[in-house]
Amino acid sequence: MSKKIYFKAIPFNKELVTLALESGVDGIIVRGGEESQVLALGRIQVLKEEDLLLIPIKSKQDEDEVIKKCSLGKLVVLPEDTEIIPVENILARTQEVGMEVSSLEKAKTALGILEVGVGFLVVTSRGAKDLKEIVKVSKLKQGKVELQPATIKNIKNIGLGHRVCVDTVSLLSTGQGMLVGNSSKFTFLIHAETEANPYVAPRPFRVNAGGVHSYTFLPQDKTCYLEELEPGKEVLIVNNQGETEIAVVGRVKTEIRPLLLLEAEVDGLQGSVIIQNAETIRLVDAKGKPVSVVQLKEGDKVLCHVDEAGRHFGMRIKEEIIEK
Known part of the structure; x- marks a missing residue:
């Protein structure tokens, strides 16, 4: 805190x-x-x-x-x-x-x-x-959050939708990103745009996070939807070791883009995330290295965070909540 x-x-x-x-x-x-x-x-x-x-x-x-x-x-x-x-x-x-x-x-x-x-x-x-x-x-x-390698079970094109780019006022480093998921119980480490690319210059302040409906983590063990982020709001940045820090949002870009549904599993628990279908979008593999979504395939492992708690208005609660 x-x-x-x-x-x-x-x-x-x-x-x-x-x-x-x-x-x-x-x-x-x-x-x-x-x-x-x-x-x-x-x-x-x-x-x-x-x-x-x-x-x-x-x-x-x-x-x-x-x-x-x-x-x-x-x-x-x-x-x-x-x-x-x-x-x-x-x-x-x-x-x-x-x-x-x-x-x-x-x-x-x-x-x-x-x-x-x-x-x-x-x-x-x-x-x-x-x-x-x-x-x-x-x-x-x-502090730290626990990250686990999850096995990718399915990758599917789902057409167009609104996705959110989170531009922070911090220069992030290789290995850092944000935890994002369709459920707050199972989130994926989405890597910041720190890596060189033949087509686009690095944007180390940016995390192309995913669909507007997605959960992400805030400081003090809170969550919110990506659509709720705005300039001045604090978000939780996580690296490939689970070490966390605060970054402040400087700008939020919401645009219609082609999207992918990525489903994964760890220890019998299943989770998913919707992200943009573009080479610059990266997750983090089991070795802590950024890997582009266009290179991922079923059976690959990516770093995720599993949390048993449910959420009500972003606050941790003990309640049976079923999310699909």
Whole structure:
């Protein structure tokens, strides 16, 4: 889950505030009266030092005080030197508490406690050198999903239909793409257009994802239909190792194109996806390599994600849902 990152610019330093803005932090913390100096540099949330409560943890009573203040909607921050066990005790009761950090390693530790991590980070000026990496780790990286090789059972031309190209504002790499399928329970890794082609230049920001009705994954274990995507919306990018990150949609192109129905099976479970019939459309084979749909045949294996949960308005639910 994406975490908010605040940079503590105390004492105020124009160069470090500029670095923080360029790094993509959510807010800047300054002393009262210095807010206008930040806003002169960019549009961003500005907090005064007194807007946050820094509570050292020395006893069980301090833990209870943190919980109480969080329940009242206060921005509570733990000092960087807080021991792990008290932080675990607090996170078991609330995930709204933040923590000061001054390095990438400290940030990773804070974000990994009890696997859920603290609710937000306050990066001190000593951590400015790692700020860009801290933002990347906390906001873009989204953990892993399990990918399995599925055996293709059928490939069929189904005529014309509306398909969706998702143009992100990120430059994707070989091995990366989006999970897309006719059912959210069985999705295929559709590869980004990163590969060279004799006819068309690479478009590494693009995933030619499939039919408008198809499911794809969003951050925080949500799904949506491709037709629902729009500029500014976040989508989940997955690589051939199952590692995930967030990308923001910059443009969505929906056009009528010839389509293919691809059906596959893994461990007795069957799934399908509808994609454009074009050489530039690639899935990912069992070795993690992109493979064009025009080269695929029955018996080949491609990477898929199988999920037992049903979905209601994109949210995971436990309910018997039959999709064909």
